[in-house]
Amino acid sequence: MKRRVNVIGVGMTKFAKPGASAEYYEMARDAGQLALKDAGISYNEVEQGFVGYVYGDSTCGQRALYELGLTGIPVVNVNNNCSTGSSALFLARQAIEGGLAECVIALGFEKMERGALGNKYDDREPPMAKHAQVMLDAQGFTQAPPAAQMFGGAGREYRWRYGTKRETFGKIAEKARKHASQNPFALFNQVLSLEEIMASDDVFDPLTRFQCCPPTCGAAAAILCSDEFAAKHGIKNSVYIAAQAMTTDYASSFDEQSMIKMVGYDMTKQAALRVYNQAGIGPEDIQVVELHDCFTANELLTYEGLGLCPEGQAEQFIWDGDNTYGGKYVVNPSGGLLSKGHPLGATGLAQCTELVWQLRGTADKRQVANANIALQHNLGLGGACVITMYRRD
Template sequence: MSRRVNVIGVGMVKFQKPGASDDYNVMAAKAARTALEDAGVPYEDVEEAYAGYVYGDSTCGQRALYEVGLSGIPIVNVNNNCATGSTALYLARQAIEGGLAECVLALGFEQMEKGALASKFTDRTNPMDKHVGLMSDVQGFGDAPPTAQMFGGAGREYRWKYGTKRETFGKIAEKARKHASKNPYALFNQVLSLDEIMASPEVFDPLTRYQCCPPTCGAAAAVLCSEDYARRKGIQNPVWIAAQAMTTDVPSVFGEQSMIKMIGYDMTALAAKKVYQKAGLGPEDVKVVELHDCFTANELLTYEALGLCKEGEAEKFIWDEDNTYGGKYVTNPSGGLLSKGHPLGATGLAQCTELVWQLRGKADQRQVEGAKVALQHNLGLGGACVVTMYRRD
């Protein structure tokens, strides 16, 4: 029998543009201390730590946590592209659930550079070479940032398949800005109209500039514990992980000449199916969702992959405003990656932080009324997808 895993503490720093943030170790230590303070436990109680980041030298996790304490615990560094933060969470959850530890810290941080993502190692096989090769075969390789070409290509494939309007993708960015305007931790708090979003420079059809997440610096953390530990500490009615699944690429990713498949649609659908089966709950039981909106195209596709709407119905879902307050779900109340920002290693734990606040009823102006079940989706090309369901009784 596996053990219930509670999330008893969360914390994050305000996300910043590259060049405007503290160093990675300062941001990370602040997020970790905030999560520990939120949990009401000392660092000495933490038995293991999983530290996630994508851009940084080896053992940055140790350097960051040395700011918090020198306790001699195992510190494991994690890199799983944009799913890094939720991968650290996944490993921390496994340690508690498997009885290997009673209290574990998951930490994610990123100190990014300006501009589009780029490979740091050009003298060896690129781990994304199969993805790039498929894209070149399907649509060619242009001048736009590679990830924008990938996700934009998936959006274009969807648009051609269903006759979706370009403005439908823009509506997602409009929602993201509106939500972020109420989040003090978000990078972009300024509301934008649909007209402004559509008038911004085109990056790769159907994506305009304001439909692409920005390079961001930041950190977030979560403290996980067992039921026994929570009871000893007198922690009442904590948020807990009802189910979690991680998936990687499946044969359809490269076998169907589809940009939609290549950017992780089937990974997401498989992870969501596993989570719903394990939790004994479905998308209809969820009120609030933090999903991986690195580009508006991916948010639209993820609605369908998670089962929030049926395949081919995302456009109606968006224009009916079933993705925001007053609709069926509130997606990305934080503003998401599009407006809150996307520090790669921190994103998964920032999503976790927002959802824990939501389930505690402590999300201030962003609070989703009656939220008892929350869903998190974090995607990394190359590939990894983590879907997590949280509950509070």
């Protein structure tokens, strides 16, 4: 039988703009120390480490964890594009669930450069060549940042299919800024009006500048353990992982010439179905969600991919306020990637941190009332999607 996996400690740094952060191993140390303190254990009790980052040399994970201690434990470096942090969490969960360890750490960090993401190597085929070919065939290329063209193109396809207003996408950014205004860890916590968001520079229709997440630096960590370890240390009423699934691209990502499918809609939909089936819990039972809003278009698509609303009804869902306090769900109470920031390797674990705080009832001014079940969605093009459901005792 599979063992229950508890999340007994979480921690994260306040995210920063490129050029304004500490060294990667210093940010990682701070997040790791916060998670250990939160768990009430020492690093000597951690048996394995899974460390995620995208932009860094091999074994940066070891250099980061060495700041916490030199105990000789196995350290696995993880790189899965924007879903790197939750991929590290996925591996850590498997180690506990499978009985391979009693206590492990999942750590993620990123020290990013200014500007849009790009390929680091020009002497080999990029891993997203198949995705780029879909975009070339569907809409061609412009001078806009490639990721904005991909997700913006998916938003445009949705808009043409359902007649969605451009302002609907802007409403998502307005909500993100409002939520972030209550989050001291958010990079951008100034409230913006819908008019200000729509008046910002156009990036790629329907996206304006304030509808695109910024490159960010930061770190986050989580300590996972078995029930036996928790009992030994007197840890009670912990948050636990009720279900988790990872998917990668399906044939539909490339064969249907759909920008929506290319940016991971089917990965999200299938991972969500697996999680709901594992947990025996449907989307209607969830109170709070942290999802991958790298662009407002992706948040809109993900509402439907997660089953928070029926396909084609995201616009009504947004304008009815069912994605915020007082509605059906509170989505991205942290401010999400749009406002909290998106340090690629840390994002999934920062989402985990926020949801653990929510389920503990310690999220301060952004606390979601009666939060008992939480859902996390973390997506990386290339591709991988990790969805995790959390519950509290």
